[in-house]
Amino acid sequence: MPTTAPVPTLVDVLTAARTASTALATATTAVKDAALRAIAHELRAGTADIVTANHEDLVAGQDDGLSSGLLDRLRLDVDRVDALADAVEHVVGLTDPVGQHVRGSVLPNGLQLTQVRVPFGVVGAIYEARPNVTVDIASLALKSGNAVVLRGGSAAQRTNAVLVRRIQDAVASVGLPRALVQTIDEFGRPGATELMRARGLVDVLIPRGSASLIQTVVAESQVPVIETGAGVVHVFLDESAPLDRAVDIVLNSKVQRPSVCNALETLLVHERAAERLLPALTARLRAAGVTLRGDDATRTIVPGVLRATEADWATESMDLDLSIRVVPDVDAAMAHIARWSTHHTESIVTNDVDTAEHFLAGVDSAVVMVNASTRFTDGGEFGFGAEVGISTQKLHARGPMGLLELTSTKWLVRGQGHIRG
Amino acid sequence: MPTTAPVPTLVDVLTAARTASTALATATTAVKDAALRAIAHELRAGTADIVTANHEDLVAGQDDGLSSGLLDRLRLDVDRVDALADAVEHVVGLTDPVGQHVRGSVLPNGLQLTQVRVPFGVVGAIYEARPNVTVDIASLALKSGNAVVLRGGSAAQRTNAVLVRRIQDAVASVGLPRALVQTIDEFGRPGATELMRARGLVDVLIPRGSASLIQTVVAESQVPVIETGAGVVHVFLDESAPLDRAVDIVLNSKVQRPSVCNALETLLVHERAAERLLPALTARLRAAGVTLRGDDATRTIVPGVLRATEADWATESMDLDLSIRVVPDVDAAMAHIARWSTHHTESIVTNDVDTAEHFLAGVDSAVVMVNASTRFTDGGEFGFGAEVGISTQKLHARGPMGLLELTSTKWLVRGQGHIRG
Numbered sequence: 001m002p003t004t005a006p007v008p009t010l011v012d013v014l015t016a017a018r019t020a021s022t023a024l025a026t027a028t029t030a031v032k033d034a035a036l037r038a039i040a041h042e043l044r045a046g047t048a049d050i051v052t053a054n055h056e057d058l059v060a061g062q063d064d065g066l067s068s069g070l071l072d073r074l075r076l077d078v079d080r081v082d083a084l085a086d087a088v089e090h091v092v093g094l095t096d097p098v099g100q101h102v103r104g105s106v107l108p109n110g111l112q113l114t115q116v117r118v119p120f121g122v123v124g125a126i127y128e129a130r131p132n133v134t135v136d137i138a139s140l141a142l143k144s145g146n147a148v149v150l151r152g153g154s155a156a157q158r159t160n161a162v163l164v165r166r167i168q169d170a171v172a173s174v175g176l177p178r179a180l181v182q183t184i185d186e187f188g189r190p191g192a193t194e195l196m197r198a199r200g201l202v203d204v205l206i207p208r209g210s211a212s213l214i215q216t217v218v219a220e221s222q223v224p225v226i227e228t229g230a231g232v233v234h235v236f237l238d239e240s241a242p243l244d245r246a247v248d249i250v251l252n253s254k255v256q257r258p259s260v261c262n263a264l265e266t267l268l269v270h271e272r273a274a275e276r277l278l279p280a281l282t283a284r285l286r287a288a289g290v291t292l293r294g295d296d297a298t299r300t301i302v303p304g305v306l307r308a309t310e311a312d313w314a315t316e317s318m319d320l321d322l323s324i325r326v327v328p329d330v331d332a333a334m335a336h337i338a339r340w341s342t343h344h345t346e347s348i349v350t351n352d353v354d355t356a357e358h359f360l361a362g363v364d365s366a367v368v369m370v371n372a373s374t375r376f377t378d379g380g381e382f383g384f385g386a387e388v389g390i391s392t393q394k395l396h397a398r399g400p401m402g403l404l405e406l407t408s409t410k411w412l413v414r415g416q417g418h419i420r421g
Numbered sequence: 422m423p424t425t426a427p428v429p430t431l432v433d434v435l436t437a438a439r440t441a442s443t444a445l446a447t448a449t450t451a452v453k454d455a456a457l458r459a460i461a462h463e464l465r466a467g468t469a470d471i472v473t474a475n476h477e478d479l480v481a482g483q484d485d486g487l488s489s490g491l492l493d494r495l496r497l498d499v500d501r502v503d504a505l506a507d508a509v510e511h512v513v514g515l516t517d518p519v520g521q522h523v524r525g526s527v528l529p530n531g532l533q534l535t536q537v538r539v540p541f542g543v544v545g546a547i548y549e550a551r552p553n554v555t556v557d558i559a560s561l562a563l564k565s566g567n568a569v570v571l572r573g574g575s576a577a578q579r580t581n582a583v584l585v586r587r588i589q590d591a592v593a594s595v596g597l598p599r600a601l602v603q604t605i606d607e608f609g610r611p612g613a614t615e616l617m618r619a620r621g622l623v624d625v626l627i628p629r630g631s632a633s634l635i636q637t638v639v640a641e642s643q644v645p646v647i648e649t650g651a652g653v654v655h656v657f658l659d660e661s662a663p664l665d666r667a668v669d670i671v672l673n674s675k676v677q678r679p680s681v682c683n684a685l686e687t688l689l690v691h692e693r694a695a696e697r698l699l700p701a702l703t704a705r706l707r708a709a710g711v712t713l714r715g716d717d718a719t720r721t722i723v724p725g726v727l728r729a730t731e732a733d734w735a736t737e738s739m740d741l742d743l744s745i746r747v748v749p750d751v752d753a754a755m756a757h758i759a760r761w762s763t764h765h766t767e768s769i770v771t772n773d774v775d776t777a778e779h780f781l782a783g784v785d786s787a788v789v790m791v792n793a794s795t796r797f798t799d800g801g802e803f804g805f806g807a808e809v810g811i812s813t814q815k816l817h818a819r820g821p822m823g824l825l826e827l828t829s830t831k832w833l834v835r836g837q838g839h840i841r842g
Contacts, residue, residue: 022783026783105804107802107804111797113803118785120815121815203814204815218643224645224815244838251840252840252841338443360833360835362446362447364831365831367832367834368833368834369833369834369836371836371837371839372835372838372839372840375840377832377834382534382832383526383528383534394624394645395624395647395817398829398830399830408815409820410785410787410819411787411819411820411821413788413789413793413798414781414792414793415791415793415797418794419672419673419793419794420673420794
């Protein structure tokens with residue numbers, strides 16, 4: 001009689017990930033880098049397969065009525081696959097955080113304490129219709145010694161299946177376990193729910209995507225989550241802000257790439273600078289296609305500005321929309337930020353040193369800037385070499401996350417028969 | 422007509438905590454230390470009130486049938502109040518982590534990046550019948566710049582109410598807001614549930630107490646949690662373990678204070694050392710009152726040992742119980758640990774350097790030791806000066822938590838009109 005192989009359960013997948021992570025935790029950097037080079041090679045060699053599978057996802061997505069923005073994020077062509085392979089090779093050059101000594105001491109009793117960086121173990125990722133995240137997270141997790149379990153969503157399921165198989169082939173070619181990188185798309189939504197409840201089997205869960213996806217994961221997950229959140233981002237133009245600098249920074253923050261989380265939402269202007277700055281600044285913003293909303297003071301100075309509502313102060317724009325409010329002073333600006341910000345990034349334009357330091361110390365956001373565009377909140381710009389996401393929570397990681405933020409620590413204690421008195 | 426003050430809601434309490442935390446975030450160390458000294462003074466001055474309230478809680482607890490262990494944890498007498506005040510004064514001497522530079526760089530474009538330590542903001546604590554935690558957490562939170570919201574449980578409600586009022590009086594006496602330290606016991610269980618759902622208002626939640634309390638908080642909380650977990654703790658006696666050192670470390674780990682999380686549960690013994698070590702070692706353990714359970718190999722070598730079950734490998738003892746298993750080698754010991762440990766603390770007794778390093782590298786626990794008693798996993802022993810708890814999760818903090826672990830970070834970015842190209 002023929003025997004049937006048992007269908008693996010999600011717990012089987014997670015257990016295999018845990019076992020594989022144990023092998024990777026003590027792998028040398030050289031082995032991990034060899035795996036990364038093999039992945040880049042496999043992706044390039046598999047371009048035709050990847051693009052074919054992606055084409056099937058795109059056709060299905062069009063039939064399902066996905067928006068053009070989602071379809072563009074979903075699309076992989078030959079150039080984009082090549083860019084993904086490049087990105088994996090770039091990770092080879094990054095510093096391996098595993099084994100780094102964080103701190104240590106020799107206690108008065110002679111006991112030696114060392115806190116060292118270790119991988120988390122098993123990292124879960126939940127995201128939507130972005131096959132590039134599959135490759136990004138897999139390569140960053142691998143370099144930081146972690147196994148990954150990926151839930152990439154049904155829209156990219158065929159693409160992700162091919163990508164994961166290629167990555168597994170590459171990992172196996174250097175003698176590492178295939179279960180280091182696994183997709184659970186086949187388990188559907190129940191699989192995502194089970195992943196969120198798998199505390200003990202999964203060490204950390206990273207949601208990437210829309211605000212509603214992230215909120216669902218935050219609300220439902222029993223596994224510790226790193227929230228990579230939305231940005232309602234502010235620039236405050238202080239009384240002393242020079243016009244040219246104000247224009248440069250506001251334009252760059254708002255217009256350079258309005259669809260991302262570090263782009264500007266709300267401009268706050270000191271009331272004693274509003275008449276000097278707003279006419280020229282708003283003319284430049286309008287010339288760049290920005291729709292302006294503002295409070296009464298703004299609308300008095302700049303004709304034709306739409307009336308801003310509380311919803312405008314609270315909303316991440318993702319587009320060429322800007323809300324403007326005139327405030328009496330820096331403390332009023334900081335109070336507005338405390339009330340409405342998502343604590344991602346805020347910047348002050350000022351020529352006054354005390355005001356700058358007051359703003360830096362008092363604003364409670366992941367990144368607080370003086371005289372710089374908010375667009376610099378980015379793992380690449382920060383010199384991390386790669387970015388897992390931008391954390392807007394305060395636990396574990398805050399701001400752009402690189403390889404370091406994909407690690408935990410453990411304490412090594414070396415004694416010579418020490419006992420406690 | 423008389424007006425009635427509106428009854429504050431839990432959201433009012435949490436909002437007041439947030440506002441108060443803003444004032445504390447930029448307070449100098451000198452101001453925070455003055456508040457701590459005032460707290461110690463108020464506790465001593467209020468000893469009679471505290472002991473009276475505590476007596477009412479104790480009487481109610483006896484009527485409610487609380488165990489003698491719980492009643493002992495609940496009890497505050499004159500000496501214990503004095504010890505609490507001493508502990509608060511001790512926190513004055515600890516290094517203030519707020520404002521410390523974690524890392525920084527000047528980017529190629531001249532942008533200056535500095536990652537600095539900042540308070541979380543609002544810390545929630547959920548615990549049971551231990552009024553000393555009220556004072557401990559309040560003083561550590563204050564020193565690290567955080568407001569606290571305390572849910573101490575109904576059994577200690579009268580005691581905690583008096584303690585919190587005294588602490589608030591002290592805080593106010595140095596000009597800081599009373600809302601820095603608040604209890605929500607009056608809101609009952611619904612208040613605890615609401616606290617766990619208050620993501621955005623509370624930055625981190627720390628449960629302290631029984632395994633079931635911690636599991637409830639982990640399962641229900643949408644606020645990020647630091648799990649301070651149970652310890653199923655292991656010692657492995659390697660083939661080369663000297664008898665005297667093995668006896669010292671096992672006895673100290675098991676017997677010195679069996680009711681705490683860093684005490685030993687399971688002894689693993691190399692099969693080529695079992696006959697040499699177990700007879701003398703088990704005789705000493707029995708003389709100390711320890712009940713022994715073991716696998717077949719152990720029971721062959723040591724008559725009268727009870728049969729160990731899987732439940733024994735999985736259970737935190739909290740008492741004078743020890744489970745013993747003979748294993749073929751260090752890898753089998755590590756596999757047992759990977760399967761059954763809660764990843765709190767494990768120790769190897771060995772004279773072989775390679776085996777020691779293999780164990781240190783391969784065991785995935787918060788604290789991994791060589792030739793030392795597991796009882797050293799403790800914030801006080803580690804030189805932190807205080808302990809918030811011992812984290813058994815990997816996110817944010819792992820192992821003993823001191824003041825540093827009550828902080829987050831933020832990035833300060835200083836430019837001179839920098840925009841992104």
